Amino acid sequence: MARPDGPPLLLVGTDYRLAPLELRERVALSPAETEELLVALLARPAIGEAFALSTCNRTEVYLAPRDERDEETAYRELLDLLFLARAPELGQPGRLFVQRNREAAHHLLSVASGLESMVLGEPEILGQVKQAAGIAEQVGSGGPVMQHLLRAAIEAGGRARRETGIASGAVSLGYATVELAKNIFRELEQCRILILGAGETAKLVARNLLERGARKLTVANRTAERLEAMRRELPTIETLPFDQRVAALAGADLIVVATGAEEPVLTRRDLSAAMDVRGSRPLLVVDLGVPRNVDPGAAKIGNLFLHTIDSLQNLIERNLKRRREEVPKVEELLGRELDRFFSWYKSLDAEPIVAELQRQAEEIRKRELAAAYARFPAETHADLDRLTRSLVKKILHHPSARLRDVEGENTAARLAIARDLFRLDSRTDPTDGNKE
Amino acid sequence: METFLSVGVVLLPLAYLVVAAAYGFLFFSVPSKASRWATPALLGTLAFHLLYLVVLAYRWHQFPAATVAQALSIIAFAIAGVYALVEWLGRERSTGFWLVGLVFFFQLFSSLLGRPVPPDLARFKDGVIAIHISLALLGYTAFAIAAGYAFLFLQLYRDLKGGRFSTFFGKLPPLEALERMMLGALVTGFAALSGAVLSGILFAQREFPAVWHHDPKIIATAAIWLLYGAALALHRFRRWQGKQTAIVALTGLGAILFSLFAVNFFFTDFHGFL
Numbered sequence: 001m002a003r004p005d006g007p008p009l010l011l012v013g014t015d016y017r018l019a020p021l022e023l024r025e026r027v028a029l030s031p032a033e034t035e036e037l038l039v040a041l042l043a044r045p046a047i048g049e050a051f052a053l054s055t056c057n058r059t060e061v062y063l064a065p066r067d068e069r070d071e072e073t074a075y076r077e078l079l080d081l082l083f084l085a086r087a088p089e090l091g092q093p094g095r096l097f098v099q100r101n102r103e104a105a106h107h108l109l110s111v112a113s114g115l116e117s118m119v120l121g122e123p124e125i126l127g128q129v130k131q132a133a134g135i136a137e138q139v140g141s142g143g144p145v146m147q148h149l150l151r152a153a154i155e156a157g158g159r160a161r162r163e164t165g166i167a168s169g170a171v172s173l174g175y176a177t178v179e180l181a182k183n184i185f186r187e188l189e190q191c192r193i194l195i196l197g198a199g200e201t202a203k204l205v206a207r208n209l210l211e212r213g214a215r216k217l218t219v220a221n222r223t224a225e226r227l228e229a230m231r232r233e234l235p236t237i238e239t240l241p242f243d244q245r246v247a248a249l250a251g252a253d254l255i256v257v258a259t260g261a262e263e264p265v266l267t268r269r270d271l272s273a274a275m276d277v278r279g280s281r282p283l284l285v286v287d288l289g290v291p292r293n294v295d296p297g298a299a300k301i302g303n304l305f306l307h308t309i310d311s312l313q314n315l316i317e318r319n320l321k322r323r324r325e326e327v328p329k330v331e332e333l334l335g336r337e338l339d340r341f342f343s344w345y346k347s348l349d350a351e352p353i354v355a356e357l358q359r360q361a362e363e364i365r366k367r368e369l370a371a372a373y374a375r376f377p378a379e380t381h382a383d384l385d386r387l388t389r390s391l392v393k394k395i396l397h398h399p400s401a402r403l404r405d406v407e408g409e410n411t412a413a414r415l416a417i418a419r420d421l422f423r424l425d426s427r428t429d430p431t432d433g434n435k436e
Numbered sequence: 437m438e439t440f441l442s443v444g445v446v447l448l449p450l451a452y453l454v455v456a457a458a459y460g461f462l463f464f465s466v467p468s469k470a471s472r473w474a475t476p477a478l479l480g481t482l483a484f485h486l487l488y489l490v491v492l493a494y495r496w497h498q499f500p501a502a503t504v505a506q507a508l509s510i511i512a513f514a515i516a517g518v519y520a521l522v523e524w525l526g527r528e529r530s531t532g533f534w535l536v537g538l539v540f541f542f543q544l545f546s547s548l549l550g551r552p553v554p555p556d557l558a559r560f561k562d563g564v565i566a567i568h569i570s571l572a573l574l575g576y577t578a579f580a581i582a583a584g585y586a587f588l589f590l591q592l593y594r595d596l597k598g599g600r601f602s603t604f605f606g607k608l609p610p611l612e613a614l615e616r617m618m619l620g621a622l623v624t625g626f627a628a629l630s631g632a633v634l635s636g637i638l639f640a641q642r643e644f645p646a647v648w649h650h651d652p653k654i655i656a657t658a659a660i661w662l663l664y665g666a667a668l669a670l671h672r673f674r675r676w677q678g679k680q681t682a683i684v685a686l687t688g689l690g691a692i693l694f695s696l697f698a699v700n701f702f703f704t705d706f707h708g709f710l
Binding site: 165168169179180182183184185186280282299302303305307308310311314315318 | 676
């Protein structure tokens with residue numbers, strides 16, 4: 001009997017759109033908890049394969065029931081083990097999503113590509129999917145279906161980032177600062193960066209700059225304790241007394257100002273004097289303070305690029321708009337990966353026949369070879385073995401490929417003819433062994 | 437040979453237009469296979485252009501820079517060649533659309549002028565004039581490239597200054613790199629033009645001692661030389677920044693085109709060739 005178009009899949013989960021943080025954090029799973037859950041799920045007779053993904057924005061579990069009739073049981077067991085056990089409020093309508101088969105597979109590919117993320121196209125989710133796949137592999141909860149599905153998801157996620165603009169452009173204040181700097185300076189590594197302030201915003205920007213290769217980073221802050229705390233967190237930074245900030249302006253290429261000061265901590269005159277010393281070298285000043293920390297009049301100084309939270313927000317909005325425009329391209333790519341996954345599944349129909357054909361051919365080869373050995377000297381036996389193996393492999397290559405080809409027409413008829421022609425009679429399902 | 441030249445003069449601008457469009461797909465991030473064959477298409481067009489120039493030289497038995505049309509075609513070829521080299525060295529294709537676009541306009545103007553019969557000038561065989569013409573063409577090519585980078589510099593500068601991020605933002609080399617490329621081209625152009633002016637004076641002093649000072653072409657060229665020289669000096673001594681230099685680079689190209697067209701066609705006296 002022909003296999004259904006796709007494997008039976010069940011997805012149950014919740015995310016930032018359906019559940020507030022207080023519910024999401026109750027069903028969030030640490031790696032150890034994920035392992036425990038997967039082991040517990042596999043112990044249920046209705047469940048053949050399982051995979052769980054848990055991030056700060058989502059917890060979702062993918063199941064491959066042993067049979068379509070087991071789906072309801074699998075669903076109930078999952079709710080009892082995780083979602084309702086930890087957060088009964090998730091039983092309210094609209095708190096959980098449930099998807100099946102192709103829809104569930106598509107969802108995983110969308111997640112890996114960043115289409116389902118709170119910040120469209122954010123890059124971390126692909127790493128989280130890979131990590132979760134690693135846990136499933138370690139526990140042994142991913143059979144052939146889940147393994148192929150995860151491979152398709154990781155491939156789709158990687159291709160989406162490489163081949164489309166879904167992850168292009170900065171969408172946070174820190175990375176927007178990096179993006180601005182990269183549009184002005186040839187090498188961020190060589191840029192001398194001065195940060196005024198040691199609060200959360202300043203730390204975030206410093207961290208983003210260091211992540212993207214900045215090396216020469218100096219921080220000045222009004223309170224020495226906060227500055228010291230920042231230095232402990234980011235040991236590669238240098239520190240500077242706040243009252244020496246103006247003297248340091250001329251030597252800096254990028255100045256980020258994020259203090260809580262009510263008055264500007266950098267005046268137009270300070271910056272103008274610095275630019276006189278700098279000559280034709282450009283200077284990027286990013287003012288993240290509210291109220292503003294840099295005299296707005298400094299924007300008029302030639303070759304000085306002053307940006308505030310508003311202009312950074314413009315950049316972020318522009319990048320997000322571009323990412324949204326890339327969604328159809330990503331969807332197209334996901335469709336192709338999904339088709340490949342389902343083709344693989346369909347090709348499993350041919351596997352028992354191909355295996356039987358190869359087994360039969362191997363039997364004949366061995367029989368004939370045993371008879372031939374008597375007629376040939378012993379030193380030629382290894383060559384005979386190699387030669388016959390190669391012959392059988394080459395003869396069977398094309399028929400095997402044609403049998404596995406699910407794109408062609410009359411797949412079922414082709415398989416029936418092959419059974420008849422080669423007198424094959426196998427019903428073995430290669431995935432069955434793994435499901436046990 | 438005539439047929440080849442007649443077809444070539446029509447095909448060349450079309451070919452550069454197609455190449456520029458292919459780079460355009462790349463610049464505007466329009467998914468298309470065209471962006472993949474932009475570089476091979478450029479190299480193919482360059483090879484065809486080279487063949488065209490060789491045939492042109494063979495046809496008239498002289499270096500093909502005796503008319504404005506020929507000179508513009510040589511400049512177009514040289515800009516395209518320099519861009520191909522920059523792309524190969526820097527693995528940087530984002531400026532291709534704009535520089536090949538510039539090449540297209542030079543070749544288009546050249547082709548629109550047709551193929552006038554070049555004067556058979558005995559003076560073309562003179563070594564000094566050969567140096568003069570070669571340096572002038574090199575200088576014009578470098579200034580055209582500088583203007584291309586200056587245009588891109590000003591677009592990015594405006595985006596960064598105003599905090600309004602247009603299509604250019606994020607698709608070009610950084611501002612510092614654009615400025616450096618522009619300055620490099622300006623210095624090359626200025627050095628070559630200085631050599632062209634010097635060799636031209638030597639030649640004119642020998643051939644036209646009484647009249648050369650009053651020739652409009654020479655006056656225009658001297659003004660252009662002064663403009664670029666002043667811009668570079670001001671930049672060198674830190675009074676000018678990239679923006680001002682970029683504006684001069686664009687103005688300078690305008691002056692060169694004016695000199696090539698208006699002065700050459702309407703005003704010049706003995707400088708009747710290029």
